Amino acid sequence: MSGTRREIPNDPGRKERILDAALDVIARSGVHGTTHRRIAARAQVPLGSLTYYFAGLDDLLAQAFARLADTMSRLYRLTLENAGSATEAEQAVVELICGPAYATQRDMTLIFEMYAYANHNEAVSLTTRTWLERSRESLSLHFTPGVSRALDALIEGWPMHRAFADAPLDRTLVTAAVRAVVGMESART
Numbered sequence: 594m595s596g597t598r599r600e601i602p603n604d605p606g607r608k609e610r611i612l613d614a615a616l617d618v619i620a621r622s623g624v625h626g627t628t629h630r631r632i633a634a635r636a637q638v639p640l641g642s643l644t645y646y647f648a649g650l651d652d653l654l655a656q657a658f659a660r661l662a663d664t665m666s667r668l669y670r671l672t673l674e675n676a677g678s679a680t681e682a683e684q685a686v687v688e689l690i691c692g693p694a695y696a697t698q699r700d701m702t703l704i705f706e707m708y709a710y711a712n713h714n715e716a717v718s719l720t721t722r723t724w725l726e727r728s729r730e731s732l733s734l735h736f737t738p739g740v741s742r743a744l745d746a747l748i749e750g751w752p753m754h755r756a757f758a759d760a761p762l763d764r765t766l767v768t769a770a771v772r773a774v775v776g777m778e779s780a781r782t
């Protein structure tokens with residue numbers, strides 16, 4: 594029976610809107626202050642929509658964090674794919690650390706919430722591990738596994754420091770650190 598009301602979505606994109614709204618609520622109120630009501634209000638959907646798409650709040654939060662990780666992983670990958678040389682790859686890493694597009698203040702707030710929640714939710718813990726693996730895979734387009742791991746730690750850590758210091762990073766220092774990490778592999782051989 595084709596074309597029934599059940600088969601035709603009356604609000605395409607509703608699930609994605611709910612996930613985006615969940616991230617907005619988490620960014621503003623933290624996981625501890627995130628409720629079905631707040632998410633539904635932010636998404637401008639009936640409260641019942643949340644139970645239609647998600648098994649519960651834990652499921653909704655897990656899918657929202659998976660959406661965050663996927664979005665950030667795609668930007669990370671694209672930044673590195675666009676690098677055509679070793680020098681451009683180093684510059685791409687510096688841009689991921691210092692630039693305005695990756696790890697914004699909102700992103701960092703969400704990342705902190707995701708990491709904390711991952712300690713108590715296996716699905717989010719898996720999302721976090723997968724995200725780290727995807728980051729290293731993207732870095733491996735240009736760097737060895739050891740260098741990729743070290744650079745990923747810089748890309749994760751430096752924006753955290755920037756977020757808490759509430760000050761821009763010293764791009765010259767970051768560039769020097771990235772070059773030193775990249776050079777460590779050739780120094781070992």
